Amino acid sequence: MTSLLRLALLGLAAVLTLSCAATTTQDRPVPDPEVGPSGDMCRIYAARSTQMMGRVRTVEVIVNDQTIGRLGESGYLCCDLPVGRTVVQALFHGSVIDGKPVETVFGFDGEGGATYYYELHMDAGTRKAIARALDEDAGKALMADRKAPEAR
Numbered sequence: 001m002t003s004l005l006r007l008a009l010l011g012l013a014a015v016l017t018l019s020c021a022a023t024t025t026q027d028r029p030v031p032d033p034e035v036g037p038s039g040d041m042c043r044i045y046a047a048r049s050t051q052m053m054g055r056v057r058t059v060e061v062i063v064n065d066q067t068i069g070r071l072g073e074s075g076y077l078c079c080d081l082p083v084g085r086t087v088v089q090a091l092f093h094g095s096v097i098d099g100k101p102v103e104t105v106f107g108f109d110g111e112g113g114a115t116y117y118y119e120l121h122m123d124a125g126t127r128k129a130i131a132r133a134l135d136e137d138a139g140k141a142l143m144a145d146r147k148a149p150e151a152r
Contacts, residue, residue, distance in 0.1 A: 024075025026149035027067050037080045042110030044086070045139060046131075047076035047146045049121035059120055060101070062089040069149055071120070076146040083112045090120050092129050104129035117142065 037043040046061050048071055059071040064087055069077045086108055091101040108116055117139020119132045134142060 024070065024072040024077065024147065024149040025152050026069035026077055026079070027152050028069070028079045030078055030149060030151065031080050033078070036115065037113055039112040040083060041080040042083055042086075042112065043078065043080050043115040044088070044110075044118065045076055045078045045115070045143055046088070046090070046118045046120060047071065047142050048073065049119050049142075050145075057092045057094045057102075057122075060091040060093060061120075062091070063087070069152070074145075074147055075149050076143050077149055078143075081110055083110045086110050088118070088131070090129055090131060092120075092122060102127065102129045104131050106131045108133070115139075 031037070031043060044063070046068075048059060061068045061071060061077050063079070063081060068079050071077060087105065088107065089103065089105045091103050093101045102122060104120070106118070110116065115136070117134040117136070119134055119142060120129065121132075122129055
């Protein structure tokens with residue numbers, strides 16, 4: 001009877017863990033990937049890395065104090081922004097047990113017609129959130145492995 005109870009608890013834990021993997025949703029319109037940003041706008045892509053650390057956490061992406069969307073495990077976010085200084089905040093939300101979200105903040109000076117790519121992850125050693133700028137080739141490769149966000 002004890003092994004049956006253990007098996008049932010293990011199955012329940014697996015179901016709860018898998019059900020936590022959220023989909024990616026975006027609060028803003030997703031630009032057409034075939035058409036680049038206009039001269040007075042820049043484009044940003046953000047996706048999670050393929051690492052296991054923090055994988056069941058939802059990542060909320062906030063740009064210039066406006067929520068862009070939430071990254072699930074295998075999606076990306078994309079939006080066009082006015083040129084100039086842009087501040088991005090990424091909040092890795094965990095379970096209630098974790099307490100407050102793990103945060104990283106980064107910025108860039110967006111140039112007209114330019115596209116920027118960022119990979120978000122949690123450092124396994126320090127448990128800190130990290131945003132890493134990618135060059136165009138690495139950015140496009142990462143986004144190609146991800147799904148477009150669902151509109152909200």
